Amino acid sequence: MMSILQFLGSPAGRWTRIVAGLILVLLAVVLGGWGWILAMLGAVFIAAGSFDFCLLAPLFGKPLQGPAFRKAFTS
Template sequence: MAVLRFLYSPAGRVARVVVGIGLITIGASLGGWWWLLALVGLLPVATGVLDICTLGPLFGRPLSGRRFRESAGQR
């Protein structure tokens, strides 16, 4: 699945962190109930930094990005 290959790639990690930071920034700047958006933004930041993909196990793939890349022959 192309989406999972992207999410497990280094570019996918960077994209998740950037999207998460964007969500946190928007939620924090708007305040009020928008803080929930900031909390949701913590998930993509954490998964990008820790090199895990929470969607992988749903499709029978490993949680660890390193293990996925090793099994797929990528670096």
């Protein structure tokens, strides 16, 4: 699980979250109706990638913010 967290903290992981969020938002637009739930989830993914934080990190005792999160894995 730690390797997944390390990936999510990397630049590639951040871009993956942003792209996944955009896909969810586009899917929500296509589906309509209850698709707004997907749009909200997509917005969270976009925000997490854009503002450099990982929502899963506190569940594993790691800092939420990106720079501190990456530092926790190097020390």
